[in-house]
Amino acid sequence: MAEELSIPPSPLEKETVAERVEPVDWLSSSAERELQKDPMIGREGAMLGPVKVVHAYWLAGMSCDGCTIAVTGATSPSVEDLLTGRLPGVPRLVLHHPVVSVEAGDAFVKNYELAEEGKLNAPYVVIYEGSVANEDLAKETGGYWCAMGVSVMNDPYEGKPITTAEWLKRLAPGAAAVIAIGTCATWGGVPSAYGNPTGAMSVMDFLGKDYRSALGVPVVNIPGCSPIGDNFTETVAAVLLFLNGYGPLPEFDELGRPAWLFGETVHRRCVRAGYYEEGVFAHEYGDKECLVEIGCWGPVVQCNITSRGAINHLGGCMNTGGICIGCTMPGFPDRFSPFYKRPPGSLVSTSASRTVGSFVRPLRRLTMQFQNREQLWDKRQRVPSGWGNVPEPGLLKRSLHYFYEKLQFLNAEPPGRTKPEEMYTGGYEVPGVRPGQSGARPEQEPK
Ligand code: SF4
Ligand code: SF4
Numbered sequence: 001m002a003e004e005l006s007i008p009p010s011p012l013e014k015e016t017v018a019e020r021v022e023p024v025d026w027l028s029s030s031a032e033r034e035l036q037k038d039p040m041i042g043r044e045g046a047m048l049g050p051v052k053v054v055h056a057y058w059l060a061g062m063s064c065d066g067c068t069i070a071v072t073g074a075t076s077p078s079v080e081d082l083l084t085g086r087l088p089g090v091p092r093l094v095l096h097h098p099v100v101s102v103e104a105g106d107a108f109v110k111n112y113e114l115a116e117e118g119k120l121n122a123p124y125v126v127i128y129e130g131s132v133a134n135e136d137l138a139k140e141t142g143g144y145w146c147a148m149g150v151s152v153m154n155d156p157y158e159g160k161p162i163t164t165a166e167w168l169k170r171l172a173p174g175a176a177a178v179i180a181i182g183t184c185a186t187w188g189g190v191p192s193a194y195g196n197p198t199g200a201m202s203v204m205d206f207l208g209k210d211y212r213s214a215l216g217v218p219v220v221n222i223p224g225c226s227p228i229g230d231n232f233t234e235t236v237a238a239v240l241l242f243l244n245g246y247g248p249l250p251e252f253d254e255l256g257r258p259a260w261l262f263g264e265t266v267h268r269r270c271v272r273a274g275y276y277e278e279g280v281f282a283h284e285y286g287d288k289e290c291l292v293e294i295g296c297w298g299p300v301v302q303c304n305i306t307s308r309g310a311i312n313h314l315g316g317c318m319n320t321g322g323i324c325i326g327c328t329m330p331g332f333p334d335r336f337s338p339f340y341k342r343p344p345g346s347l348v349s350t351s352a353s354r355t356v357g358s359f360v361r362p363l364r365r366l367t368m369q370f371q372n373r374e375q376l377w378d379k380r381q382r383v384p385s386g387w388g389n390v391p392e393p394g395l396l397k398r399s400l401h402y403f404y405e406k407l408q409f410l411n412a413e414p415p416g417r418t419k420p421e422e423m424y425t426g427g428y429e430v431p432g433v434r435p436g437q438s439g440a441r442p443e444q445e446p447k
Contacts, residue, residue, distance in 0.1 A: 028103070028107055029103060029107045029108065029110035029111045030094055030101070030102075030103060031096070031110070031111040031115070031120060032114070034094055034120075034121060034122070035114075035120070035121050050244055051243060051244055052085075052091055052092060052122070053085075053091055053093075053094055053122040054091045054092075054094070054122055054125060054176070054240055055093075055094045055096065055111075055122055055123070055124035056094065056095045056096065056124065056125050056126075056127055056236070057096050057124055057127065057167075058095065058096060058097040058127045058128075058129065059098075059126065059127070059148070059164045059167050059171075060098055060099075060128075060129045061129070061130035061131050061132045061133060061146045061165065061185065062130045062131045062132075062133050062145065062191040063130025063182070063184055065099065065129075066182065066225070067130075067181045067182035067185075067227055068100070070182075070224075070226040070227055070228065071181070071227075071229045071232050071233065072100070072229070073229045073312075074229030074230045074232065074233040075229075075312045076230050076234065076312075076313075077230075077233050077237050078233065079095075079233060081233075082095075082233060082236060082237065082240075083095060087237060089246040089247075090237050090241055091243065093236070093240065096108070096111040096112065098148055108149075109148070109149035112148075112149065112171070115171055115174065116170045116171060118174060123214075123243060124174070124175055124176065125176050125177045125236070126171045126172060126175045126178045126179070127178075127179045127181055128164075128168055128178065128179070128185045129185055130146070130184045131184040131189055131191045131202060132165050132168065132200065132201055132203060132205075132206040133145035133163075133165060133191070133199060133200050134198060134199025135165050136199075137197075144161050144163050145163070145198050146164045146165070147161030147162055147164060148162060148167060149161070149167075150162065172207055172211065172213070173214065174214055175213050175214060176213055176214055176215050176243055177215065177217050178203065178207070178217075178220065179219075179220045179222065179235070179236070180202065180219055180220065180221050180256075181222050181227060181232055182223065182224060183223045183224060183227075183328065183329075183332055184202075185202060185203050186202055186203070186204070186221035186223040186256075186257075187223060187329070187331075188200060188201050188202045188205065188330075189202075189225060189333075190333055193333050193334050194334050203221075204218075204219045204221065204256070207219060215243075217249070219256055220235065220239070220256050220258075221256040221257050222235055222257070222261075223257065223262075223327075223328040223330075224305075225327035225328075225332065228304070228305055228308055228309075228310060228316075231258070231261050231304070231308070234258075234261070235258045235261070238250040238258075255330070257302070262302045262303065262304065262328065263302070264302070265298065265300060265301055265302060265303075266298045266301050266302070266303040266304065266305060266306055266317075266318070266324055267299040267300075267324075269307040270298055270318050271319055272288075272289060272290045272291065272318055275288075275289040275290040276290040276292060276299075276353055277360075278361050278364075279350070279354035279358065279361070281293040281350060282294055291318060291322075291323045292342070292343070292346050293342050293350060294323060294342070295323045295325075295339060295341055295343070296323040296324050296343070297324045297325060297326045297336055297343050298318065298323075299346070300326075300343075300345075301324050301326045301328060302328060303324070303327075303328040305319075306319055325339045366400060366401065366404070367404070369393060369397065370393070370401050
């Protein structure tokens with residue numbers, strides 16, 4: 001008798017969400033779950049798109065976790081956008097992170113092992129937070145500085161911690177890109193400052209000048225202490241677009257910084273730069289003017305926080321009254337110390353600004369006074385404001401303004417019709433139509 005064929009019910013016909021969705025085993029490794037979803041058939045070693053998924057391996061060296069906190073606050077794009085694959089053209093990111101990942105213990109470390117063994121079904125990037133300690137120094141006393149997971153040799157009780165420097169060494173060659181996040185990872189930062197007992201260094205120093213990722217990319221550096229979360233997520237999204245074949249490799253400067261984010265000094269887009277230009281400076285915190293004389297290094301620091309904001313386009317050092325201490329720069333902190341002291345080179349530039357500003361400021365105030373008036377108020381020689389008395393400009397100001405206007409309209413016709421034949425009877429103007437032009441009314445035609 002022929003066997004009766006039965007069609008399994010469609011997932012949509014199942015009654016509850018629990019029936020439709022397979023239960024997730026949170027104790028398994030997320031990289032393994034990805035492999036079950038989408039086995040790597042014919043995709044071994046594939047790096048460039050189209051790719052559906054990219055794994056991100058987060059490693060933490062000598063860090064305070066501030067970079068992680070900054071990134072979880074990013075909004076454009078947000079981490080959630082990257083993890084859910086919501087951005088058009090950007091593959092979904094599977095993040096393996098020692099703090100925010102759901103799985104723990106062996107299941108968590110398994111993710112890293114799969115990448116090291118080349119058993120993933122997708123490309124991966126390595127993200128390093130914190131500086132890389134010199135583990136050889138720690139070994140001298142039998143210890144270690146920063147580690148994640150253990151390597152078990154023979155006896156499970158004899159597991160040895162695997163340092164994050166070691167993980168970096170193992171994963172960097174096969175990564176599509178290595179991204180150093182935060183000033184500790186990009187330039188060494190605070191752990192590598194004067195008196196550094198751990199030999200802490202940047203990812204670039206650790207991997208060396210000749211390091212190239214599997215795609216031929218040197219270390220990508222996103223500095224800041226802490227960095228702007230959006231600077232990181234935006235760069236990751238741009239790199240993922242490239243991996244998916246939808247965009248070129250984003251432009252990086254000679255130190256591996258995203259050029260479009262770090263190409264300008266923070267001073268150029270500072271909300272207080274207008275004060276600097278007019279030579280007006282703050283004397284104490286809380287003043288609204290330029291902060292250079294109380295310690296701001298903004299004019300020589302490559303950073304975009306004044307235009308980007310710290311989180312969700314809000315906040316950011318000088319926007320909220322703080323000085324720039326150069327936290328995105330390779331020389332930070334030693335070359336910017338002592339903080340809260342006037343930067344040595346600023347005396348020359350602030351003196352020049354003061355000199356120029358002493359001429360420019362009064363001229364601008366004069367122009368403002370006249371630009372703040374309607375034409376009618378000029379004719380009536382009074383301002384009908386009930387809010388306060390607006391004094392009429394005196395003879396000196398009117399004379400200065402008269403010559404200034406002459407200069408302003410030297411090679412241009414001033415607005416309005418000043419000749420009698422261009423006006424209606426009674427002196428009213430007809431905007432945009434001159435006598436003799438088509439559209440002119442009879443009363444506009446010359447008599
Ligand atoms: S506060 Fe700093 S960055 Fe802003 S204008 Fe002054 S010197 Fe430049
Ligand atoms: S403005 Fe200066 S201190 Fe503030 S984030 Fe930028 S580099 Fe760091």
